[in-house]
Amino acid sequence: MAKDGILSAEMVSEGMVHQERFVNRLQHMYRSLSLSGHNLSDVSVLSNYVHLQKLILPHNQIKDLSCVSHMPCLVILDASHNEISTFFHFEPPKKLKEVNFSYNLLTEMKSLFAYESLSKLILDYNSISEITGLEQCYRLTHLSLAHNKISRISGLDGLPLTYLCLRGNQLQKIDGLENVKSLQVLDLSLNRVTCLTGLQSLQLLCSINLEKNQISEIDECKHIHNLLLLRDLNLLENPLQEQPNYRLAVIFLLQHLTMLDQEVVTAEEKVTSANKYDPPMDLVAARDHMTNLVYQLMQPQVLFDSTLPSVDSPYPLLVLTGPQGCGKRELVHRLCQEFCDYFCYGLSHATREPYSGEENGIDYHFINEEDFQNMIRMGKFIQTMQYKGHRFGLSRDTIEGAAREGLACCVHMELEGALSLKKSCFKPRFILVIPSQEENYISHLKSRSLYTPAQIDAAVSRIDLYIRTNEQHPGFFDNVVPCDDWEEAYQSLRQIVMEDLLLEEEEGQRRGKVSTSTGHDSAEKAPPQQSEPASEPLASLSASPLDPSGTQFNNIQAKIGSHKSSAEAASIRRREQLLREALLGKSPGVCRQLFKRSDETRRSSALSVPSSAGALMELLAVSIPGQIQEALKDDPGSSQASLSGVDHPMVAVSPSSEKCPKSNLKSILPPIPNGRKSPAATNPGFSPNLSTNPGVSEGGK
Numbered sequence: 001m002a003k004d005g006i007l008s009a010e011m012v013s014e015g016m017v018h019q020e021r022f023v024n025r026l027q028h029m030y031r032s033l034s035l036s037g038h039n040l041s042d043v044s045v046l047s048n049y050v051h052l053q054k055l056i057l058p059h060n061q062i063k064d065l066s067c068v069s070h071m072p073c074l075v076i077l078d079a080s081h082n083e084i085s086t087f088f089h090f091e092p093p094k095k096l097k098e099v100n101f102s103y104n105l106l107t108e109m110k111s112l113f114a115y116e117s118l119s120k121l122i123l124d125y126n127s128i129s130e131i132t133g134l135e136q137c138y139r140l141t142h143l144s145l146a147h148n149k150i151s152r153i154s155g156l157d158g159l160p161l162t163y164l165c166l167r168g169n170q171l172q173k174i175d176g177l178e179n180v181k182s183l184q185v186l187d188l189s190l191n192r193v194t195c196l197t198g199l200q201s202l203q204l205l206c207s208i209n210l211e212k213n214q215i216s217e218i219d220e221c222k223h224i225h226n227l228l229l230l231r232d233l234n235l236l237e238n239p240l241q242e243q244p245n246y247r248l249a250v251i252f253l254l255q256h257l258t259m260l261d262q263e264v265v266t267a268e269e270k271v272t273s274a275n276k277y278d279p280p281m282d283l284v285a286a287r288d289h290m291t292n293l294v295y296q297l298m299q300p301q302v303l304f305d306s307t308l309p310s311v312d313s314p315y316p317l318l319v320l321t322g323p324q325g326c327g328k329r330e331l332v333h334r335l336c337q338e339f340c341d342y343f344c345y346g347l348s349h350a351t352r353e354p355y356s357g358e359e360n361g362i363d364y365h366f367i368n369e370e371d372f373q374n375m376i377r378m379g380k381f382i383q384t385m386q387y388k389g390h391r392f393g394l395s396r397d398t399i400e401g402a403a404r405e406g407l408a409c410c411v412h413m414e415l416e417g418a419l420s421l422k423k424s425c426f427k428p429r430f431i432l433v434i435p436s437q438e439e440n441y442i443s444h445l446k447s448r449s450l451y452t453p454a455q456i457d458a459a460v461s462r463i464d465l466y467i468r469t470n471e472q473h474p475g476f477f478d479n480v481v482p483c484d485d486w487e488e489a490y491q492s493l494r495q496i497v498m499e500d501l502l503l504e505e506e507e508g509q510r511r512g513k514v515s516t517s518t519g520h521d522s523a524e525k526a527p528p529q530q531s532e533p534a535s536e537p538l539a540s541l542s543a544s545p546l547d548p549s550g551t552q553f554n555n556i557q558a559k560i561g562s563h564k565s566s567a568e569a570a571s572i573r574r575r576e577q578l579l580r581e582a583l584l585g586k587s588p589g590v591c592r593q594l595f596k597r598s599d600e601t602r603r604s605s606a607l608s609v610p611s612s613a614g615a616l617m618e619l620l621a622v623s624i625p626g627q628i629q630e631a632l633k634d635d636p637g638s639s640q641a642s643l644s645g646v647d648h649p650m651v652a653v654s655p656s657s658e659k660c661p662k663s664n665l666k667s668i669l670p671p672i673p674n675g676r677k678s679p680a681a682t683n684p685g686f687s688p689n690l691s692t693n694p695g696v697s698e699g700g701k
């Protein structure tokens with residue numbers, strides 16, 4: 001210990017360390033003096049040690065370091081934990097690289113322009129209130145000013161700093177760092193920072209410590225979202241930690257993090273956060289399907305018309321899908337109007353406000369969020385989707401309504417909705433309606449004056465999603481219809497539907513009959529070309545309004561005769577039995593009977609119970625001629641034959657799979673029930689001028 005705090009030559013020689021190094025055969029003398037905790041206050045004797053390169057003097061009481069002026073070779077100076085109050089009060093050693101003046105009495109920084117080699121400066125635990133004097137320190141990469149009185153970051157522009165510590169100061173915002181582009185590690189812990197603006201341009205940042213600040217919004221992380229090298233973030237003891245799902249939300253926003261709040265970010269957390277905040281479409285659809293299915297199952301079982309007795313022939317649904325505002329809604333409306341004997345518009349429920357001109361019950365069932373949620377919980381929906389903050393859903397009742405009318409349901413929806421529907425027991429036909437000219441589509445969306453620029457961007461960006469889906473999942477869409485010209489789009493759609501319904505073929509057959517009678521041999525004509533060779537002609541399986549006589553049904557029955565599956569046979573037997581009972585006045589027992597299906601049927605089609613009942617109820621609702629009743633009474637076993645032999649609308653009404661023989665051929669659409677039961681009412685709310693184009697090319701609703 002020094003007497004009176006004065007450093008003596010003897011002590012110097014005791015603390016001196018000589019190191020010899022050989023570099024490139026040249027001998028280097030490296031001189032280091034370490035006198036830590038010696039109670040020194042006067043170190044002026046060091047003026048004689050001009051060759052010192054490293055001077056370590058912490059934990060003393062030194063006030064004056066002017067002796068350093070005589071050490072031109074000094075590289076490292078540690079004078080921490082002393083009583084120095086004057087900043088760099090010595091002649092600058094040319095090679096001085098590292099200086100530690102932490103735990104001193106410094107109150108202000110002065111210009112260090114002459115310290116051109118300075119690369120590391122530690123000034124922690126002083127009373128400095130402003131960062132100044134570093135402008136010329138072109139080699140300064142490490143700066144620490146922890147626990148000072150700095151309330152604003154300044155004076156760092158253009159410095160090559162890679163490490164900056166301003167822990168324990170009085171910072172409220174992060175500015176003045178925009179031009180410290182090489183920064184990699186930033187410690188701003190123990191300040192009063194509330195927002196993260198000011199960091200977004202620091203592309204090399206890989207670690208930020210913001211522990212114990214005042215950041216309260218998770219969204220603040222968006223300001224550092226684009227820092228691709230950021231791996232380590234500490235937000236411990238900030239108010240935002242109280243927010244629900246804080247950790248997952250931050251991990252989602254900053255997907256490159258490997259450490260958050262001093263804990264490793266696991267792969268599971270990354271996947272969970274992505275699934276939570278940006279779930280893949282398929283997951284959205286699966287969740288949606290699962291939710292609706294579970295809620296449906298929780299309800300008392302209801303008898304449905306739309307689900308057919310055999311899984312082979314699901315209820316026919318036609319789904320037009322494509323990006324918002326591409327004209328698909330108008331296409332569906334027009335299609336349902338023109339083919340009103342086949343299709344019924346499937347009205348979705350929506351929680352958004354109606355646009356001007358839209359009507360409840362015509363464009364959507366407009367309901368509020370609470371009612372929508374209640375409907376979900378009551379198992380009303382077969383499919384729901386959230387789109388831009390609003391909810392849309394297709395209810396079972398909508399489909400049932402169409403099925404009861406004997407019509408196929410035609411709906412429009414976004415891709416996620418289509419995915420969800422694909423998972424249901426329905427096997428809809430999907431037609432992609434897609435703009436191929438982006439500019440056209442954008443100007444159409446603009447012309448509707450309904451969407452913000454951001455919404456337009458979002459809608460346009462989804463074109464790619466549809467195109468990708470079509471490319472990556474061949475067969476996902478049964479048809480693709482470009483909609484740049486709405487009229488053309490409609491004609492294409494119409495053609496597809498006509499082909500599906502084989503209306504053209506029937507027209508052709510009629511023409512054929514005419515030509516036969518005029519001497520031409522129609523039998524020599526080539527059979528109609530199907531787009532899908534494996535397709536079973538739809539119209540051959542369903543009676544058409546063009547063939548109201550029911551003769552077609554007889555043909556169908558003939559086809560069925562040779563190809564009945566066990567489920568179909570059971571279904572027919574059950575129907576016969578129930579019909580007989582109904583005719584004998586035992587109809588109240590019908591519903592109960594339906595649940596007493598043979599094991600055989602239950603095994604082969606779990607979905608068939610409700611639908612067969614619904615179809616039967618339809619059958620029973622239709623008046624039955626006395627001769628059939630008689631036939632049934634007389635010979636129950638022959639009832640099927642009797643039914644099939646009678647030319648009556650009752651038969652044609654049955655939307656059952658019996659019309660579809662078990663076949664390995666794929667129908668384009670499942671059989672459409674036999675046409676509208678009640679006279680087609682013109683939709684009062686939608687009477688488009690068929691020659692006008694409400695779609696993309698004309699841009700107006």
Ligand SMILES: Nc1ncnc2c1ncn2[C@@H]1O[C@H](COP(=O)(O)OP(=O)(O)OP(=O)(O)O)[C@@H](O)[C@H]1O
Nearest residue numbers: 323324325326329348385392393394412413414417
């Ligand atoms: N049940 C549903 N499931 C999924 N998507 C749906 C459903 N019903 C409607 N949509 C789709 O949600 C999107 C938003 O519907 P909205 O009615 O707000 O659109 P829009 O601006 O009127 O455009 P569009 O003319 O395409 O309907 C549309 O693409 C629409 O087809």
